[in-house]
Amino acid sequence: xxxxxxxxxxxGIITIAFSAIIQKKLADSIILFxxxxxxxxxxxxxxxxxxxxxxxxxxxxxxxSLIFLMALKHLGEKK
Amino acid sequence: xxxxxxxALPLLFGFATPILSRFGKNGVAFxxxxxxxxxxxxxxTLIGDKPYIEIISIAPPLGISFVLNNISLFxxxxxxxxxxxxxxxxxxxxxxxxxxxxxxxxxxxxxxxASAIGLVLSSxxxxxxVFFEIAGISAYILTAxxxxxxxxxxxxxxxxxxxxxxxxxxxAIILIYLNIGSLNLxxxxxxxxxxxxxxxxxxxxxxxxxxxxxxxxxxxNFWVSDVYEGSTALVNSLFSGIVVKAYLFAFFHILYLxxxxxxxxxxLIYLGAISMIIAEIVALKQTNLKxxxxxxxxxxxxxxxxxxxxxxxxxxQGALFIILAHSIAKIVIFLALTTIEKNYKSxxxxxxxxxxxxxxRVVIVIAMLSLLGIPLFAGFIGKFLxxxxxxxxxxxxxxxxxIIASLLEAVYYFKLIGFMFEKGDRKDKIxxxxxxxxxxxxxxxxxLLVGITPFVISGFLLDSANVMLDSISYIAMxxxx
Amino acid sequence: xxxxxxxxxxxxxxxxxxxxxxxxxxxxxxNNIPTNITRVGDQFLKLNGSEGVANAVTTVVVYFRGxxxxxxxxxxxxxxxxxxxxxxxxxxxxxxxxSNFMLKTASQLLFPIIILxxxxxxVYGHLSPxxxxxxxxxxxxxxxxxLISHKEFxxxxxxxxxxxxxxxxxxxxIGLIGLVVLDKFLGNFLPHNISDMGMLLSGGIIPIIYxxxxxxxxxxxxxxxxxxxxxxxxx
Amino acid sequence: xxxxxxxxxxxxxxxxxxxxxxxxxxxxxxxTQKHLIKIFMSVAIMESGLFLLFIGLIYKQNALAPILTxxxxxxxxxxxxxxxxxxxxxxxIGMAVLALGVSFAIEYHKLTGKTDIDEITSLRN
Numbered sequence: 001x002x003x004x005x006x007x008x009x010x011x012g013i014i015t016i017a018f019s020a021i022i023q024k025k026l027a028d029s030i031i032l033f034x035x036x037x038x039x040x041x042x043x044x045x046x047x048x049x050x051x052x053x054x055x056x057x058x059x060x061x062x063x064x065s066l067i068f069l070m071a072l073k074h075l076g077e078k079k
Numbered sequence: 080x081x082x083x084x085x086x087a088l089p090l091l092f093g094f095a096t097p098i099l100s101r102f103g104k105n106g107v108a109f110x111x112x113x114x115x116x117x118x119x120x121x122x123x124t125l126i127g128d129k130p131y132i133e134i135i136s137i138a139p140p141l142g143i144s145f146v147l148n149n150i151s152l153f154x155x156x157x158x159x160x161x162x163x164x165x166x167x168x169x170x171x172x173x174x175x176x177x178x179x180x181x182x183x184x185x186x187x188x189x190x191x192x193a194s195a196i197g198l199v200l201s202s203x204x205x206x207x208x209v210f211f212e213i214a215g216i217s218a219y220i221l222t223a224x225x226x227x228x229x230x231x232x233x234x235x236x237x238x239x240x241x242x243x244x245x246x247x248x249x250x251a252i253i254l255i256y257l258n259i260g261s262l263n264l265x266x267x268x269x270x271x272x273x274x275x276x277x278x279x280x281x282x283x284x285x286x287x288x289x290x291x292x293x294x295x296x297x298x299x300n301f302w303v304s305d306v307y308e309g310s311t312a313l314v315n316s317l318f319s320g321i322v323v324k325a326y327l328f329a330f331f332h333i334l335y336l337x338x339x340x341x342x343x344x345x346x347l348i349y350l351g352a353i354s355m356i357i358a359e360i361v362a363l364k365q366t367n368l369k370x371x372x373x374x375x376x377x378x379x380x381x382x383x384x385x386x387x388x389x390x391x392x393x394x395x396q397g398a399l400f401i402i403l404a405h406s407i408a409k410i411v412i413f414l415a416l417t418t419i420e421k422n423y424k425s426x427x428x429x430x431x432x433x434x435x436x437x438x439x440r441v442v443i444v445i446a447m448l449s450l451l452g453i454p455l456f457a458g459f460i461g462k463f464l465x466x467x468x469x470x471x472x473x474x475x476x477x478x479x480x481x482i483i484a485s486l487l488e489a490v491y492y493f494k495l496i497g498f499m500f501e502k503g504d505r506k507d508k509i510x511x512x513x514x515x516x517x518x519x520x521x522x523x524x525x526x527l528l529v530g531i532t533p534f535v536i537s538g539f540l541l542d543s544a545n546v547m548l549d550s551i552s553y554i555a556m557x558x559x560x
Numbered sequence: 561x562x563x564x565x566x567x568x569x570x571x572x573x574x575x576x577x578x579x580x581x582x583x584x585x586x587x588x589x590x591n592n593i594p595t596n597i598t599r600v601g602d603q604f605l606k607l608n609g610s611e612g613v614a615n616a617v618t619t620v621v622v623y624f625r626g627x628x629x630x631x632x633x634x635x636x637x638x639x640x641x642x643x644x645x646x647x648x649x650x651x652x653x654x655x656x657x658x659s660n661f662m663l664k665t666a667s668q669l670l671f672p673i674i675i676l677x678x679x680x681x682x683v684y685g686h687l688s689p690x691x692x693x694x695x696x697x698x699x700x701x702x703x704x705x706x707l708i709s710h711k712e713f714x715x716x717x718x719x720x721x722x723x724x725x726x727x728x729x730x731x732x733x734i735g736l737i738g739l740v741v742l743d744k745f746l747g748n749f750l751p752h753n754i755s756d757m758g759m760l761l762s763g764g765i766i767p768i769i770y771x772x773x774x775x776x777x778x779x780x781x782x783x784x785x786x787x788x789x790x791x792x793x794x795x
Numbered sequence: 796x797x798x799x800x801x802x803x804x805x806x807x808x809x810x811x812x813x814x815x816x817x818x819x820x821x822x823x824x825x826x827t828q829k830h831l832i833k834i835f836m837s838v839a840i841m842e843s844g845l846f847l848l849f850i851g852l853i854y855k856q857n858a859l860a861p862i863l864t865x866x867x868x869x870x871x872x873x874x875x876x877x878x879x880x881x882x883x884x885x886x887x888i889g890m891a892v893l894a895l896g897v898s899f900a901i902e903y904h905k906l907t908g909k910t911d912i913d914e915i916t917s918l919r920n
Contacts, residue, residue, distance in 0.1 A: 002856070003800030003809070010813030017817055017840050021824035026832055033836055040843050047854040048874045050689035050862070051617045052846070052882050054681075058697040059890045063781065064839060066704065067894050070788040071832050074901040075910045083745045087732050090634055094728025097721045142624045180648070183641050190638055197631070205881055209631035212888050216635055216895065220642035223899055231903040232915050235831070238896045242838050243825070245892075246845065249885060253849045256878065258592070260599030274592075281588045305918040574826030582819040589811050593804070594852060601853075601875030605861065608870050616861035616876040617883070625880055632884045639891035646898040689862065693887055777887075784894055 006046060013039035030068045037061030081121055082147035082200055085155055088114060089193035093186045100182040108173065111185050112166045115192070119163050122156040126539070144263070144557060145200040150543040154199040154328055157403065161320045161410055162192050164518055168414050171514035172313070176421065178224065187224075191217040191317060195325035199332075202264045202557055204252055207329055211248065211293070215241040218322055222310040233309020240292050240302045248289030254282050265557035268336035268550060283343055286333075293326040295380050297354030304365075307373030312420055315369065316413035319376045320406040327380065327402075331387040336550045340390045351385030352480045359487040368426040371491065372412055378484060379405045379450065385477065386465045393471065395544035396537070397464030403529065403536075404457035408446040411522045414515075415439050415446075422509045431498040436509035440499050442519045447492045449526045452485060457529035460537070612752040613686045613763040621691070622766045622773075626746040629769075630731060633776055637728065640780040647787045659709045667709035674702035682774035686763045692770040696777025703782040707789050715786045720779045727776035734765060734772075803856055810851030817844035829911045831900045835893055842889045846882045853878045 013036055020032035037060035044053035092114050099107050125147070147155070166188070178184045190213060197210035219241065223234025256262060258278065259270045271279065291299040307315050338344065355378050362374030379401065386398035418439060420426050434440060445456065452462035462485070469478045511519075529536060546553075604620055613619045621629055678698035685691025706713045738747030752764035760767075799805060821844060824837030853875045859867070861876040904910055 001797050003806050004797050006806060007800055007809050014816050017820045021820060040847060043847055044850055047850045048860040049850050049879045050860050052850060052879050054689050054694045055883050055886050058694050059886055062701060063697060064890055064893060067897050068832060071897040071901060075904050083739060091732040095725060098725045143627045180645055183645055186641060190634060206627055209628050213631055213634050216638050226902060228906045229918055231899055232918055234899050242892050246841050250845055253845060257594040257852055260597050277588055278592045308918050571827045574823055578819050578822040578826060582815055585815050593807050599875055601877040604877060605870040605873055614863040616870060617879045620876045620880040621883060628884050632887055635888050635891050639895045642895050643898040646902045
């Protein structure tokens with residue numbers, strides 16, 4: 001069972017990451033990037049690395065997305 | 080005790096600076112200089128007749144160790160000395176145009192010093208990565224410090240290339256840990272031979288890409304000239320004098336341990352030779368002085384790279400001589416350029432035609448002649464030793480490339496020298512104040528001293544080269560703890 | 561919308577280049593799947609009991625690889641300094657929209673809880689998952705909540721400077737004391753009995769250092785968030 | 796079918812292919828995207844692919860998390876703590892570099908109004 005969960009989570013993360021990259025709207029892409037972070041948290045937790053999971057939760061999914069959102073606010077959608 | 084101090088003191092100083100700045104701006108400047116002078120004094124007391132070895136470690140042989148032997152002592156002394164020279168120059172420079180938020184500038188300088196020393200001393204591959212990042216981040220911020228569009232552009236480019244480099248380095252470290260199960264350089268070096276061939280090649284290439292960005296080797300050095308042009312000449316003196324040298328040493332130190340010699344080092348020799356010739360060719364048509372010296376720096380670094388890649392005692396001794404000569408000459412040139420830019424507000428190549436400062440002209444000419452490798456200047460002995468080593472190994476294509484590159488270098492240096500002594504209109508005379516005169520005279524005196532009497536230091540450098548090449552005793556020493 | 565321009569040659573060549581690179585990577589990795597060799601980690605686990613800390617990751621982060629953590633703190637310190645330098649301006653201006661009463665009250669209620677949770681994660685870092693980094697970032701996220709909801713709120717700059725300086729200095733000084741007392745940098749010179757394992761007061765200097773790391777990370781991250789959120793020329 | 800995925804070798808292969816694909820997605824973004832935010836995002840995705848590779852290959856299925864709890868006798872049969880410590884360090888460093896890069900980009904945008912990596916070319920000659 002655990003192997004299947006890993007498999008599915010990986011597929012989910014890859015799909016989310018790819019759509020985050022090719023997304024036209026930056027706001028959508030940042031929200032999807034947050035999803036990559038959350039998926040990684042799940043995987044780290046499955047891999048018995050609770051410390052890394054907690055760190056990824058607060059930094060990878062939390063603060064990084066905040067940084068991107070602030071960048072979006074200052075840089076704007078349009079190039 | 081002392082090897083930790085070389086890293087801990089600048090770090091401690093950096094952390095404490097926000098408090099120190101409460102006691103006035105001069106306080107930070109002078110305490111910073113005093114701390115660096117103390118480190119320099121400490122380094123000089125350790126240079127003795129007999130080889131010096133010291134290991135500091137946490138939980139040996141598993142934890143992180145710092146090794147202070149002859150070769151790392153050479154680099155520590157060089158970096159500290161250059162930083163002291165820079166600080167003395169800046170101490171006088173700041174009276175008229177100090178950097179904004181000066182305390183932050185001092186923090187960055189000391190962090191740069193600490194990380195460069197850490198790269199040299201550390202014998203743990205992940206710890207090397209951490210210092211790699213500290214040096215990188217300080218350099219990015221120093222590049223973008225002035226917050227002009229070009230400075231920020233250079234900063235963004237530097238940061239992006241740097242983060243890609245660190246990704247590849249982390250990849251290499253991950254594969255090493257997965258397959259060998261240790262982070263200690265000695266234990267990795269023992270087991271690296273036993274890995275499957277394609278994995279070994281893969282790790283080496285990842286490692287080369289990771290460090291290749293930082294040691295400015297050919298396909299990966301597209302960012303260097305932009306960074307030199309975007310940042311100030313003052314800061315460039317540190318990049319060219321300290322940062323590259325620390326990365327170079329860390330790269331070859333690790334390479335010698337992992338891959339004693341073989342086809343990979345032949346590949347590196349040719350890579351270095353190609354980047355040397357390309358850098359010198361591109362330098363010919365540059366019109367901005369910062370860019371000219373950026374490309375000249377690339378050429379010299381590639382020469383050092385080639386010499387280190389040969390892995391013979393003579394070549395390493397020559398490379399150490401070139402490192403010494405190049406660091407001092409480049410810090411002289413970039414500090415002189417800072418003075419010129421401050422007075423004439425431009426660093427176009429034509430500004431040399433109107434340069435009216437006999438003292439600066441002499442200083443720049445001496446530094447350039449040393450870079451060229453003219454006899455009686457510090458650069459000569461290094462280039463001579465490297466050429467001799469390649470002749471002994473009978474790798475004549477490289478010999479030819481080095482000579483052609485030196486000739487190309489001579490073309491644009493003599494063009495610059497011609498500009499400087501051209502008859503014509505001169506601008507206002509530059510007044511060089513006493514502190515700057517002192518520091519320039521000291522550095523040029525060192526260039527001449529090393530050039531005329533190389534034997535004062537060649538023994539020490541020969542020992543250092545021996546220590547650097549002798550990976551077996553390094554491994555034995557580290558494993559024993 | 562011009563499809564032909566969107567799927568340009570650069571996209572295709574980028575795809576081809578990265579795909580070929582990845583195939584090489586996969587080829588090498590799949591042919592050399594690491595077997596179960598004894599690693600440094602297993603030796604660390606054996607040694608771990610002697611430090612009296614229940615969370616082995618904490619021991620490795622703070623003690624065996626203590627210099628990495630020091631370097632990491634230096635990285636955060638420099639990055640926070642650089643961000644402050646880049647985004648600094650004398651005339652700070654606040655978010656335009658004023659938040660409503662509910663949000664203000666709720667954030668006032670939540671703020672102490674988040675801070676408390678952060679401190680818990682920080683203090684219990686040697687017993688349970690978590691520690692200085694995570695706790696520090698959680699505290700910073702509490703500060704972030706206040707920054708968003710109260711537009712007049714500002715992180716007290718002098719207090720933060722004092723905290724981060726204190727934390728940085730004491731980290732290095734504790735390391736140097738260890739060097740003097742036990743002849744190794746960051747040596748564990750406080751009593752650390754194995755019988756105390758699992759208690760709050762156990763592990764000698766390790767929890768103390770992790771708390772110091774937490775203070776440092778918390779203050780740096782708070783400054784970073786404030787600098788990113790409040791800018792003079794807000795759009 | 797679920798048993799098939801539970802074999803240790805299959806888990807390792809899934810981890811290698813999955814994380815390398817994630818790395819590839821980041822590399823693809825780095826090579827094709829133009830906006831600075833997207834570039835930084837690609838770098839972050841590449842990094843997380845590497846971290847997943849490391850932690851996933853260290854993972855032993857029947858071992859425990861490296862934290863001693865009440866009903867355990869000692870530090871035996873646990874996952875390797877060193878990679879976790881390394882990844883913890885690497886995550887924090889990656890975030891710091893990312894934040895710094897974003898602040899450079901914000902300041903650059905304020906001065907010039909450019910966010911496209913292809914337009915940042917004033918230094919090239």
